Amino acid sequence: MPDRKTVRPSRRVLIAGGAVLAAALALAGAGAAGLLSGHGHSAAGHSDGLRHTGVDASAGSCGTGWHDPRPGTQVFDVHNTSSVPVEVYLKDASSGAVYGEVEGLGPGTTRALRVTIASGSYAFGCFPDDAASVTGPTVRVPSGGDGSGSSGKSDSSGESGSSGPAAVPVSQHDLIPPTLSYQKWVTGRMGSLVGAARQLDTAVRADDPARARKAWLTAHLDYERLGAAYGTFGDADAAINGTTAGLAGGVHDKDFTGFHRIEYGLWHGESATALRPFADRLVKDVVALRTDWRQARMDPLDLGLRAHEILENTVQFELTGRTDYGSGSNLATARANLDGTRVVLSRLRPVLSGRYPGLKTLDAELDRTQAVLDRQEHGGHWTAPARLGRAEREKVNAAVSGLVERLADIAALCDVRRSS
Known part of the structure; x- marks a missing residue:
């Protein structure tokens, strides 16, 4: 995965629309970044047809303003009355599970937080920059009504139904065991990588292009x-x-070296003499990587991000053919990236279990995407993206892109949130 920079996405704008995103702590609800008027009131009649409640977000008045609480889908207009940026969570008062959040709320600004809550006890948590966190007053939401104003409906029992998905925030401590497990897995794969690089070098030295391409x-x-x-x-x-x-x-x-330089030469008729220095260097580089990896330490904060980013980069670089230097093997790379994503998710599963209700759906999408990609392999040869028919291209793009959207929830869920 070449030339890629890690950019930690905003937790509130990762995906548009749907219950899957809600499972990642209702991030879409915090995504309405425009300034809002009407702070300090609770009423229906807004253009969205939902009940709005203005609440304060500062160390001295966190969560104040939430009067006449009701269950159902509603909007909190969160207003920062302090002089520093603040993060705000709406959480279960007893378990700490988060229903929604507002990130980086600037001084004097207001942002909408849309959530769905049932009867129960809730509290706002405010996390000012460079200051201790503050938990606001506990608010008991009674049964009955759906909180959406005159347009809302409750069920026959008078209950508003269940709350939107919530999850207990992930801590850095939670991510250390899966990260160590993943590092150990990578260590175990280094020998295979070195051996494969040496086989490629041997094939290049033997001036056997067909064998070299397969080994590459x-x-x-x-x-x-x-x-x-x-x-x-x-x-x-x-x-x-x-x-x-x-x-x-x-x-x-x-400075163009490594796999893609060798790929260019093998598929553009360069001689073995021209390619030997690059094959030799590749072996040296992967051997050095294996040695250095023994002392490397992955940042636990990156593992959940990578679960999303691997296939996000696949869409950007492989499905577009941008990294094709002659082999036409981008879809084989996409398939390998899918394998890599599965390994990451297998390590994160203990963290996700109980926090992410969409695991079965995610597993099904992984299987479906794998099947779509596997159809492009024919006896060891892969269809190049540029040679896909329109229908097949649409299937591949839809499968991988849809999976990327769902995996963005994993990145959001595994983004460590402040607890103090």
């Missing part, structure tokens, strides 16, 4: 399956799997 694909896919670790690989990633992006000399630039 095997080695490259071994590397791509390590997708969650590339940020920890540092400069080694650019040397091993970099592209021509930013290189003035393009494919002939002296």
